Amino acid sequence: MNYSDTTIWWIIAILGVGTFLIRFSFLGLIGSRPMPPWVLRHLRYTSVAILPGLVAPLVVFPAATGGVPDPARLLAACVTIAIGYWTKGVVGAMLAGAATLFAVQHLLG
Known part of the structure; x- marks a missing residue:
């Protein structure tokens, strides 16, 4: 598969945002609350x-x-x-x- 440079950068950006959201869901949203x-x-x-x-x-x-x-x-x-x-x-x-x-x-x- 041949991807253009723009497509590769979009993939990197989307994966970066996805990774941030996964980590933020634990650290940012739940981090200050006591866990069961x-x-x-x-x-x-x-x-x-x-x-x-x-x-x-x-x-x-x-x-x-x-x-x-x-x-x-x-x-x-x-x-x-x-x-x-x-x-x-x-x-x-x-x-x-x-x-x-x-x-x-x-x-x-």
Whole structure:
């Protein structure tokens, strides 16, 4: 498909306005009001639902290895999950996973 420059700029502008309206509906209209407890309860699970979807492709099919699973990344992911489950802390789990990744990559060369 060939689009003219004007059409492309219209598409960009419409998508920008749409994105603004979606975000404004939450931040501008609802942002100053207290939320019901059931909404707050569901929002607690947002990061738990999104992070695995962002991280899993980087672990299973890393671009650094051409999409081939890497033992260092798989081990680091397992350590991160184990430490996170054991300590119930995100920062400590991420640091342990990063340290494991760098240590195993250093040992494997």
